[in-house]
Every structure is written in structure tokens, then in C-alpha cells.
Amino acid sequence: MAGRPTPACVLGIDLGTTSVKAALLVGAEQGQVVAESCSRETQAHTSSLEAGPQGMEQNVRRIIRALNECLAALPQQQLQKVTHIGISGQMHGIVFWKKDNGCKWTECGTGPAFEPEEVSHLITWQDGRCSPTFLSSLPLPQSHISLATGFGCATVYWYLKKSPDFLKPYDAAGTIHDYVVAMLCDLKKPVMSVQNAASWGYFNSRNKSWNTDILKKSGFPVHLLPEVGDPGGIAGSTICAWHGIPKGAKVGIALGDFQCSVYSCLTERTDAVLNISTSAQLTISMPLGFQPPETPDPSSAVTYFPYFNGDYLAVAASLNGGNVLATFVDMVARWTEELGLQVQEPAIYTKIIKAALAQNDSKLSIHPTIFGERHLPEQLASVTNIAVSDLSLGHVTRALCRGIVENLCSMLPVQRLMETGVRRVLGSGSALARNEVLRQEVERIFPFPVVYGKDVDAAVGAAMVMFHRK
Numbered sequence: 001m002a003g004r005p006t007p008a009c010v011l012g013i014d015l016g017t018t019s020v021k022a023a024l025l026v027g028a029e030q031g032q033v034v035a036e037s038c039s040r041e042t043q044a045h046t047s048s049l050e051a052g053p054q055g056m057e058q059n060v061r062r063i064i065r066a067l068n069e070c071l072a073a074l075p076q077q078q079l080q081k082v083t084h085i086g087i088s089g090q091m092h093g094i095v096f097w098k099k100d101n102g103c104k105w106t107e108c109g110t111g112p113a114f115e116p117e118e119v120s121h122l123i124t125w126q127d128g129r130c131s132p133t134f135l136s137s138l139p140l141p142q143s144h145i146s147l148a149t150g151f152g153c154a155t156v157y158w159y160l161k162k163s164p165d166f167l168k169p170y171d172a173a174g175t176i177h178d179y180v181v182a183m184l185c186d187l188k189k190p191v192m193s194v195q196n197a198a199s200w201g202y203f204n205s206r207n208k209s210w211n212t213d214i215l216k217k218s219g220f221p222v223h224l225l226p227e228v229g230d231p232g233g234i235a236g237s238t239i240c241a242w243h244g245i246p247k248g249a250k251v252g253i254a255l256g257d258f259q260c261s262v263y264s265c266l267t268e269r270t271d272a273v274l275n276i277s278t279s280a281q282l283t284i285s286m287p288l289g290f291q292p293p294e295t296p297d298p299s300s301a302v303t304y305f306p307y308f309n310g311d312y313l314a315v316a317a318s319l320n321g322g323n324v325l326a327t328f329v330d331m332v333a334r335w336t337e338e339l340g341l342q343v344q345e346p347a348i349y350t351k352i353i354k355a356a357l358a359q360n361d362s363k364l365s366i367h368p369t370i371f372g373e374r375h376l377p378e379q380l381a382s383v384t385n386i387a388v389s390d391l392s393l394g395h396v397t398r399a400l401c402r403g404i405v406e407n408l409c410s411m412l413p414v415q416r417l418m419e420t421g422v423r424r425v426l427g428s429g430s431a432l433a434r435n436e437v438l439r440q441e442v443e444r445i446f447p448f449p450v451v452y453g454k455d456v457d458a459a460v461g462a463a464m465v466m467f468h469r470k
């Protein structure tokens with residue numbers, strides 16, 4: 001049987017928590033090469049009307065603006081050759097919209113583009129509105145993944161119980177990347193990959209279906225649940241030329257960002273992948289045929305997430321990655337401002353990284369979990385071993401970077417990596433790519449060689465999936 005023709009040019013997009021990235025991949029003799037890439041911060045954080053300070057929401061207009069800016073920065077002649085689009089993004093979160101009015105297509109400098117219309121904020125994976133008590137009041141899911149705050153289905157339950165009017169205007173929901181796919185292809189019923197469905201909770205990955213009976217019994221609005229498809233499948237075709245990409249380009253079902261980061265670099269089953277972007281993940285692939293246990297162990301820091309072709313990844317998904325450093329930088333900026341000075345955040349990153357490079361033997365110990373962890377939501381950060389000699393910016397930054405890496409490795413210990421035969425660590429994510437101190441700490445903790453990727457890994461992975469479709 002003849003195989004599918006290889007696409008000439010594929011656009012990969014990653015809608016991350018901090019930034020949107022896009023990469024153009026072209027077919028070459030030895031696989032695919034990244035012809036162009038681009039990244040834009042979304043600056044999308046916004047306050048939550050309903051959940052107050054516990055909420056973590058993002059303005060979808062700002063995310064789409066960053067996406068439009070990214071695409072406008074890519075060369076038109078290359079975009080005109082795009083036949084396939086692969087999209088990934090931040091998992092777990094949920095956005096609601098009105099099927100018949102989710103967006104408006106308008107003419108922008110580089111051709112038609114869409115803008116959000118009747119769309120809610122994105123309630124992200126960082127959202128903290130569902131307390132442990134609230135979560136334990138919900139029906140028990142039939143899933144191997146423990147339900148946590150920030151998971152799409154938990155957020156829907158929260159609205160249902162605390163602010164039911166909020167849900168009334170909407171008749172569709174998805175992750176932010178499902179929303180983009182639905183708008184590009186004008187899908188009346190959004191479609192979601194099993195990777196993202198598993199990240200919402202109340203999803204059985206073995207039979208690839210929602211816990212519809214359990215949800216219906218408790219009055220959950222099941223009409224908001226997207227259809228589910230396999231990662232690598234096609235969701236539809238673009239209904240309009242988009243920033244020069246011809247109408248009719250095939251759009252893949254949206255994927256998880258961490259699976260795409262892994263896909264962009266993992267070549268051997270003996271590789272572990274460490275990704276540090278806003279969050280941080282340490283991952284290994286499970287043996288072929290592995291099936292997760294029927295029920296989760298809520299105290300375990302390791303989760304099994306669907307990958308591709310029925311495979312699973314074991315992942316320590318930390319809620320404390322680059323966001324810890326971003327919070328530190330923000331704190332320094334605010335203190336500086338309070339003292340009557342102004343320093344831009346990029347300059348603070350440059351200075352603290354430089355200062356920490358000069359301090360590699362800090363005894364200061366920072367346990368950096370300011371955002372808690374899903375398996376230990378109430379264990380927040382702490383600082384110990386504070387000596388007068390270790391108080392400089394360099395000492396603190398060094399200790400923070402070390403703490404982030406140590407915390408992640410406490411969730412999936414090096415010993416377990418060795419036992420499973422890991423021989424190499426592949427480093428990805430732009431927080432790692434841009435921070436030499438973090439890289440030094442990674443190299444210090446692992447007794448394996450560490451190899452680094454580029455800083456648009458998930459976008460590249462999403463595009464590669466489109467190339468490799470059978």
C-alpha cells in the first residue's frame with residue numbers, strides 16, 4: 001500500500017503558559033529541519049472575577065494576539081507552502097466559547113486572521129480554586145490520574161457549584177489549543193486528543209472515553225465535553241487562508257505540550273527527558289504494552305500520561321519550574337521599584353544568572369515549592385541553612401536553581417532512572433535554554449550525559465508529529 005505523501009512544509013505551534021512559539025519545518029534528506037522559528041510572550045495573566053486570588057486565568061485575546069504576531073513574523077513565502085499544521089499547548093486548562101460565535105475573521109497585514117469573540121478566559125493548570133476539601137466532595141473519577149485543581153473537569157464542577165450562571169452562555173469547551181484548532185477548522189464540536197482529555201480528569205485512558213455516567217449523575221454539563229481522537233489524527237482543514245497559509249491546510253488534533261517536547265527529542269527508550277519552561281517535567285517512556293493501574297495513588301509524584309500509538313510516559317510534573325524564577329525576578333523588580341529604582345525584568349535575569357555563575361558552592365538550601373505540588377498541595381516553600389556569608393543575589397539565585405532541579409528529582413529519583421536503564425538526559429524548554437545556572441545544576445545532579453535541545457521544542461514536536469503520520 002502506498003504511504004501518505006510527506007508534507008513539504010509544516011507549521012508547528014505551541015501555546016505555552018508564558019509564551020507562544022511557532023516553528024516552520026521542511027522535509028530534508030535526513031528527516032526534517034527547522035527553517036524558521038519565532039516566540040512571543042503572551043502577557044495574558046488576568047484576575048479572576050469569580051475565584052479571586054485563588055484563580056489563575058489568562059486573557060484569550062492576548063494569547064491569540066501573540067499567536068498572530070508570531071505568525072506575522074514568519075516569512076510569507078514559507079507560510080504559503082504549509083500543507084499541515086500541528087498544535088500543542090498547556091494542558092489541563094479550560095476555555096469556554098459559543099460554537100456559533102467563537103471568533104471573527106478579519107483582514108490583517110498578512111492576510112485573514114481570527115480574533116476571539118464570545119470566549120471566556122482560559123482557566124489554567126495553575127488555578128487554585130478547587131481546594132482539597134472541594135475536590136473530595138466530587139464524585140470519584142474512573143481514571144488512573146488523580147483529580148487536581150486546575151484540571152478542566154474540576155473547574156467545570158467548581159462553576160457548577162459556586163457560580164452556575166457563568167456556564168450558561170457557553171456551549172463548547174476545550175483547552176486553549178483545542179479552541180485554536182476549532183476556530184481554524186470551524187469545528188462545531190471541538191475534538192481533543194487523549195493526551196489532553198486525560199489531563200482534564202474523569203477520563204478513562206484505557207477505553208479512551210469520558211466517565212459520562214458518573215458525570216451525568218452529578219449534573220455535570222456533559223455537552224461541554226469535546227469528542228476525543230488519537231494524537232496524530234487530523235481534526236479538519238483551515239476554512240480560510242491564514243497569515244498566507246493556504247485555505248484547506250490540514251490541522252492536527254491538538255496535543256499536550258510536554259508530550260510534544262518529548263517527541264521533539266526522544267530517540268531511544270533509554271533517554272529521559274527533562275523539560276523546564278513555566279513548569280517542569282522529568283519523563284521516561286514506559287515499556288511497550290504498559291497499561292497504567294486502574295486507580296491512582298494520590299500520594300505518588302509520578303503520573304502516567306498517554307503518549308503516541310498507545311504508549312505511556314511516566315512523568316514527574318512539577319508545578320514549580322521556571323515560574324519560581326519568574327516570581328523571584330518579579331519580586332526583585334517590585335522591591336527595586338519600591339526603593340525608587342527601575343530595572344527591566346530581562347536585565348534582572350541577565351544579572352542574577354551572571355551573579356549565580358560566580359557562586360557555585362552556596363550552602364543556602366531553598367525548597368522552592370511556592371506553588372505546592374499536586375501530590376502535596378499544602379507543602380509550600382522553605383529556606384534553611386541561612387548563613388551570613390550566603391546572602392548575595394548570586395547565592396540566592398544559585399540555591400533557587402538547585403532547589404528547582406532537586407525538587408523535580410525528588411519526585412522521580414535518579415535511582416529509579418538508573419534502575420530503568422536510563423543512559424542519557426535530554427534537556428528541553430526555554431527556561432533551561434536561557435539559564436546556564438539551571439543547566440549546571442542539572443549536570444550536577446544527573447550521573448548521565450545531558451544533551452540540550454532548542455527553545456521551541458514543543459512547537460517542533462507538534463510539527464514532527466504531522467510529518468510522521470502513517
Ligand SMILES: Nc1ncnc2c1ncn2[C@@H]1O[C@H](COP(=O)(O)OP(=O)(O)O)[C@@H](O)[C@H]1O
Pocket residue numbers: 015016017018019020276277278279321322323324325326345346349350429430431434435
Ligand atoms: N530573560 C530571561 N532569561 C532567562 N530565563 C527567562 C527569561 N525570561 C523568562 N525566562 C524563563 O522562561 C520561563 C518561561 O519559558 P517559556 O518557554 O516561555 O514557557 P512556556 O513554554 O510555559 O510558555 C519563565 O518562567 C522564566 O523562568
Ligand SMILES: O=C(CO)[C@@H](O)[C@H](O)[C@H](O)[C@H](O)COP(=O)(O)O
Pocket residue numbers: 015016017018089090091092125256257258259277278279280281303317318
Ligand atoms: O502538568 C503537566 C502534566 O501533568 C504538565 O507537564 C503539562 O505539560 C502542562 O501542560 C504544563 O504544566 C504547562 O506547560 P508549560 O507552559 O509550563 O510548558
